[in-house]
Amino acid sequence: MAKKKTDKVRPQVLKGFRDYPPPEQIARETMIGNVRSAVELMGFLPLQTASLELAETLLGSHYTDDNLAELFGFVGPDDVNMALRYELTVSLARYVAANPNLALPFRRYQYGNVWRVDKPGPGRYREFMQFDIDIVGTSNILADAEIIAAMVAVFDGLGINNYKVKYSSRKIMNGLIKFAGIDDNKAADVMRVVDKLNKQGKDAVIAELGAGRTDRSGDKIKGVGLTDSQIAEIEKFLDSVSGSGNSLETAESLLGSVQVSVEGINDLKAIESHLSSMNIDKNKTEIDLTIVRGLAYYTGPVFETVLLDLPEFGSVFSGGRYDNLVSRFVGKQIPGTGASIGVDRLLAALIELKALKLEQSVSKVLVTVMDPERLPDYLKMLHQLREAGIPSEIFVGDSKNITKQVKYADKVGIPFVLIVGSNEFEAGQVTIKNLKAGKEKAKETSEREEWLKAEEIQVTISADKMLEYLKGELG
RNA sequence: GCUGGGGUAGUUCAGUUGGUUAGAACGCCUGGUUGUGGACCAGGAGGUCGGCAGUUCGAGUCUGCCCCCCAGUACCA
Numbered sequence: 001m002a003k004k005k006t007d008k009v010r011p012q013v014l015k016g017f018r019d020y021p022p023p024e025q026i027a028r029e030t031m032i033g034n035v036r037s038a039v040e041l042m043g044f045l046p047l048q049t050a051s052l053e054l055a056e057t058l059l060g061s062h063y064t065d066d067n068l069a070e071l072f073g074f075v076g077p078d079d080v081n082m083a084l085r086y087e088l089t090v091s092l093a094r095y096v097a098a099n100p101n102l103a104l105p106f107r108r109y110q111y112g113n114v115w116r117v118d119k120p121g122p123g124r125y126r127e128f129m130q131f132d133i134d135i136v137g138t139s140n141i142l143a144d145a146e147i148i149a150a151m152v153a154v155f156d157g158l159g160i161n162n163y164k165v166k167y168s169s170r171k172i173m174n175g176l177i178k179f180a181g182i183d184d185n186k187a188a189d190v191m192r193v194v195d196k197l198n199k200q201g202k203d204a205v206i207a208e209l210g211a212g213r214t215d216r217s218g219d220k221i222k223g224v225g226l227t228d229s230q231i232a233e234i235e236k237f238l239d240s241v242s243g244s245g246n247s248l249e250t251a252e253s254l255l256g257s258v259q260v261s262v263e264g265i266n267d268l269k270a271i272e273s274h275l276s277s278m279n280i281d282k283n284k285t286e287i288d289l290t291i292v293r294g295l296a297y298y299t300g301p302v303f304e305t306v307l308l309d310l311p312e313f314g315s316v317f318s319g320g321r322y323d324n325l326v327s328r329f330v331g332k333q334i335p336g337t338g339a340s341i342g343v344d345r346l347l348a349a350l351i352e353l354k355a356l357k358l359e360q361s362v363s364k365v366l367v368t369v370m371d372p373e374r375l376p377d378y379l380k381m382l383h384q385l386r387e388a389g390i391p392s393e394i395f396v397g398d399s400k401n402i403t404k405q406v407k408y409a410d411k412v413g414i415p416f417v418l419i420v421g422s423n424e425f426e427a428g429q430v431t432i433k434n435l436k437a438g439k440e441k442a443k444e445t446s447e448r449e450e451w452l453k454a455e456e457i458q459v460t461i462s463a464d465k466m467l468e469y470l471k472g473e474l475g
Numbered sequence: 476g477c478u479g480g481g482g483u484a485g486u487u488c489a490g491u492u493g494g495u496u497a498g499a500a501c502g503c504c505u506g507g508u509u510g511u512g513g514a515c516c517a518g519g520a521g522g523u524c525g526g527c528a529g530u531u532c533g534a535g536u537c538u539g540c541c542c543c544c545c546a547g548u549a550c551c552a
Contacts, residue, residue, distance in 0.1 A: 401509045410512035442513040
């Protein structure tokens, strides 16, 4: 370095990474707890897998430069080529393949961070959390119905009411692609483009299936290059099944001669019937044949969700059946089906819906240290509070001055402050100050003395009534 | 990756045709107030003007390259 500019390091997070401040993290963990309860009630088992995997595990036969660029990969100790996982499903497949004694079907849930070298966007980071539920080792369509039932249970468990779990089957669209005479190697592209229907609209999809289009910023997007008649076939299908009426019947009349499509239709009928037997509210699920999902590996039923009050959030919980994933590791096919929650997107939605409120602090009471000589007494009170199950802390800062201590409580959002000085000790009393009430009172008065000691914001009561009083106030 | 818009205190921003010591508001810190968070009063800290190079007597301001942020879009195994 030519000249020493500064010896201080910039407190910067990496591009695409972020910190979760306590209020957000508290809410996140509450939410995750609720999701866990919901899926454990349905028999899903927790699994945790390694964050780092062999590069070849993650990429397999898709080991191309393009994919490599999306991985946080590096050469680690012992010259091993490794990378951070970019999703949880591949690790599940590896785990299942590595444990031949595992009881199948295996229903597991897993939540954890995944990493992708993506361009960060709104609500989009290079490190983010997914919460997955999957059932591996069965091709029985009942498993797909269970996944949908779990999705419903999760939303209900989170206190979200106005939502819809939509499902369809890849097989129907696969049949349509065959029926329209579209080359097999374009099938994945067609799915990818049709998947944009909700977000970009029909015109954009049709343009992109053909010659391509130009987006709002003026950027050119390459098309799939289908012929006009092929596009017309797809358009006709999408139009007919998105109208009102029974879309399965419509699909049957259009594609009744295509075997794959008929299989898909029958799968959906079976799922519908299972859900009905499970007493799943009919308003909470819906067959929507325009749903295809963008990813290439889905082979059967696919699931998506929409929060009806926040459609702009997109699908916060989605997935589908994948029958070939595990075959990469073992010779035989092990089919699976599952769905994944974008944890932070769902959290943002919950906050937006006010189904979860942000808490600043976990402590409910701050025990101030008014007289350092009486510290043992303060610690005794602290112990009492904690024994009684009231989350509490004692002021551990250097300052002895009470102003600082109350200010601290205010700043970190602790609602009650316990003040016990010589007056209280002599009378066998404690003073409990309610900071939230104080905030309200501050709007009424600018008189300092009146505000500080107003009855509504603080009480001085007998020390043995302390717990009872606080329990009452904290509900 | 592509297209467009940006980068001046912690935050939001102002900064004249290039001109001396780069400002405001809010926030933060200290004190008034070691028995009380707000309000109020007094004081204070905080900036390599995103980076590097160039033009110029002189650059926050002009030029080039790079970096980063924001928005849209593509890819997402």
